[in-house]
Amino acid sequence: xxxxRLAGKLLLTAAILLVVLLWSVPFLWMFLGSxxxxxxxxxxxxxxxxxxxxxxxxxxxxxxxxxxxxRNSVVxxxxxxxxxxxxxxxxxxxxxRFRFGGAxxxxxxxxxxxxxxxxxxxxxxxxxxxxxxxxxxTSLVLANSSFLLSFVIWVMKSFFDEVPYALEESAMMDGxxxxxxxxxxxxxxxxxxxxxxxxxxxxxxxxxxxxxxxxAPATAVKTLPVAAGDFITGYAINWGPVFAxxxxxxxxxxxxxxxxxxxxxxxxxxxxIK
Amino acid sequence: MNAVxxxxxxxxxxxxxxxxxxxxxxxxxAACGFSATTIVGGLVVALLVYLLWxxxxxxxxxxYFLAIPSVCIMVAVIVLPIAYLIWVSLHRVAMRNFHxxxxxxxxxxxxDLIRSDPLFVPSLVRxxxxxxxxxxxxxxxxxxxxxLLDRPFRLKPVVSTILLLPxxxxxxxxxxxxxxxxxxxxxxxxxxxxxxxxxPQPWLTNQPLPFFKDISLxxxxxxxxxxxxxxxxxxxxxxxxxxxxxxFLLLTAGLHSLPPEPFEAAKVDGASYWQTLxxxxxxxxKSVIGVVVVIRGIDIMKTFGMIWALFGNAPFTRTLNVHIHxxxxxxxxxxxxxxxxxIVALMTIGLYFVFQRLTSER
Numbered sequence: 001x002x003x004x005r006l007a008g009k010l011l012l013t014a015a016i017l018l019v020v021l022l023w024s025v026p027f028l029w030m031f032l033g034s035x036x037x038x039x040x041x042x043x044x045x046x047x048x049x050x051x052x053x054x055x056x057x058x059x060x061x062x063x064x065x066x067x068x069x070x071r072n073s074v075v076x077x078x079x080x081x082x083x084x085x086x087x088x089x090x091x092x093x094x095x096x097r098f099r100f101g102g103a104x105x106x107x108x109x110x111x112x113x114x115x116x117x118x119x120x121x122x123x124x125x126x127x128x129x130x131x132x133x134x135x136x137x138t139s140l141v142l143a144n145s146s147f148l149l150s151f152v153i154w155v156m157k158s159f160f161d162e163v164p165y166a167l168e169e170s171a172m173m174d175g176x177x178x179x180x181x182x183x184x185x186x187x188x189x190x191x192x193x194x195x196x197x198x199x200x201x202x203x204x205x206x207x208x209x210x211x212x213x214x215x216a217p218a219t220a221v222k223t224l225p226v227a228a229g230d231f232i233t234g235y236a237i238n239w240g241p242v243f244a245x246x247x248x249x250x251x252x253x254x255x256x257x258x259x260x261x262x263x264x265x266x267x268x269x270x271x272x273i274k
Numbered sequence: 275m276n277a278v279x280x281x282x283x284x285x286x287x288x289x290x291x292x293x294x295x296x297x298x299x300x301x302x303x304a305a306c307g308f309s310a311t312t313i314v315g316g317l318v319v320a321l322l323v324y325l326l327w328x329x330x331x332x333x334x335x336x337x338y339f340l341a342i343p344s345v346c347i348m349v350a351v352i353v354l355p356i357a358y359l360i361w362v363s364l365h366r367v368a369m370r371n372f373h374x375x376x377x378x379x380x381x382x383x384x385x386d387l388i389r390s391d392p393l394f395v396p397s398l399v400r401x402x403x404x405x406x407x408x409x410x411x412x413x414x415x416x417x418x419x420x421x422l423l424d425r426p427f428r429l430k431p432v433v434s435t436i437l438l439l440p441x442x443x444x445x446x447x448x449x450x451x452x453x454x455x456x457x458x459x460x461x462x463x464x465x466x467x468x469x470x471x472x473x474p475q476p477w478l479t480n481q482p483l484p485f486f487k488d489i490s491l492x493x494x495x496x497x498x499x500x501x502x503x504x505x506x507x508x509x510x511x512x513x514x515x516x517x518x519x520x521x522f523l524l525l526t527a528g529l530h531s532l533p534p535e536p537f538e539a540a541k542v543d544g545a546s547y548w549q550t551l552x553x554x555x556x557x558x559x560k561s562v563i564g565v566v567v568v569i570r571g572i573d574i575m576k577t578f579g580m581i582w583a584l585f586g587n588a589p590f591t592r593t594l595n596v597h598i599h600x601x602x603x604x605x606x607x608x609x610x611x612x613x614x615x616x617i618v619a620l621m622t623i624g625l626y627f628v629f630q631r632l633t634s635e636r
């Protein structure tokens with residue numbers, strides 16, 4: 001009996017270790033790869049010990065304007081986040097409290113959430129080209145808003161639904177207007193939900209690749225994922241900068257994921273349990 | 275005399291402020307032309323004016339006022355583009371006539387796409403196969419992970435953090451890393467296989483998969499028509515690596531939401547772990563599994579960046595999404611690309627309702 005239990009425990013530990021290995025090796029491969037000399041990356045054998053170098057980071061930040069790309073990414077992500085959070089949050093509140101738009105509007109929001117982004121690239125490309133918005137950060141903010149907005153509405157609505165309506169009623173009984181009830185009673189209560197939505201929206205905008213590649217490929221407005229993608233879609237791939245730029249993109253997301261894990265998991269699993 | 279008259283002065287102030295705001299936007303537009311700065315400035319001013327208005331608006335109009343910004347954004351970046359998409363899909367629009375007339379061709383773009391585009395049917399098959407195999411494999415592995423990790427052990431927080439990271443990572447970066455990991459000469463996978471005494475495999479080519487190739491009668495057919503090749507396997511592998519953790523998260527949340535009583539009853543009755551799993555956990559988890567299938571199924575139809583990073587627009591790995599991009603923005607065949615976009619959009623909605631039907635009936 002005890003032997004059997006011991007064997008079971010060993011098996012479980014081995015399985016958990018295997019899971020950890022499977023899901024951490026690609027990240028380690030990338031981080032370590034970004035610190036390897038080019039000939040170590042190209043080595044046709046597993047190299048465990050090597051002399052780390054920051055050469056590839058120097059390449060992307062000095063030979064390529066990665067600080068500029070970083071700035072573009074931050075500007076687009078923050079602007080798109082701000083825009084969709086304000087607009088989507090208010091609409092979600094309206095849907096939650098007044099059933100704004102009823103079932104047709106919720107279906108519309110759901111429909112826009114399901115739509116694969118490539119569906120919109122041709123019309124957005126032609127329309128933005130006609131409006132002279134190609135290669136501007138504005139076009140990226142607008143294009144990102146299209147899908148982020150319905151995401152924000154969807155997530156925020158369920159957070160607003162969790163706040164009981166009686167609280168607002170009592171506030172209004174005491175003489176507060178609707179707007180005051182929203183600002184002073186409801187908003188403080190949905191702050192955790194707003195943080196969750198903000199993180200997920202920000203990471204989504206930060207990771208956005210397709211629209212950025214199509215609508216803003218010029219150096220002045222390029223975002224980080226597009227710059228990283230450019231290293232890999234050519235014929236000869238220089239792996240050092242690929243790994244370095246990948247690490248730069250992933251780092252802020254990692255920091256957010258580690259420190260705000262609770263909020264992220266809450267937001268991701270929102271739809272699973274009713 | 276009634277004491278509770280609405281404060282007229284505040285309302286007047288807001289009307290005045292909004293007029294001022296509109297004037298400011300008009301001035302900016304006139305001064306700098308229709309440029310990015312004007313648009314951003316206009317948006318900020320409009321937002322401020324809007325918030326001021328919102329604080330003054332009457333009870334009756336409040337719900338509608340709340341939705342104004344969203345409706346504006348939706349009209350500008352979703353409704354209008356989709357209407358335009360439908361319009362373009364009914365016209366012949368290509369590089370050659372982009373700056374001149376766009377002749378109306380009815381449904382010709384759709385018919386040509388289905389009848390004479392040699393890459394349409396293979397892309398469609400590939401997308402559906404990715405949907406089917408991807409969701410099935412991820413569901414099984416995710417369920418396995420959720421059940422494996424649903425017990426107290428040391429380092430549990432570390433494991434859940436590690437499993438959260440792939441979901442949050444840019445899929446282009448995931449594609450890049452796996453493109454190197456799957457490299458023939460110096461990729462991690464082949465190096466590890468070499469240590470285990472297995473010959474390196476050509477992961478990033480369209481070589482047929484060895485086992486399936488040799489199945490009699492249907493082997494040839496599977497390879498030529500149904501993507502039983504290394505490249506497609508690599509796509510499934512990468513997608514599974516990135517998204518199995520998502521299934522794990524959803525199912526873990528589902529497991530925690532189950533009521534404890536049936537488990538206690540099973541324990542009292544002396545049920546073994548496997549019996550509890552088979553007769554208590556899985557039946558109760560069914561509805562959550564249904565939701566997971568819907569979420570993953572809709573999500574996997576969006577796959578683009580990962581395939582783009584791994585294979586670009588190579589014809590043998592092209593899914594519908596990649597085909598839309600290539601038709602529209604590499605071949606500048608905007609008409610056909612729009613028609614394909616409409617087909618993909620309708621297909622996604624159709625799939626949603628099919629999934630809903632399949633998963634809710636049980």
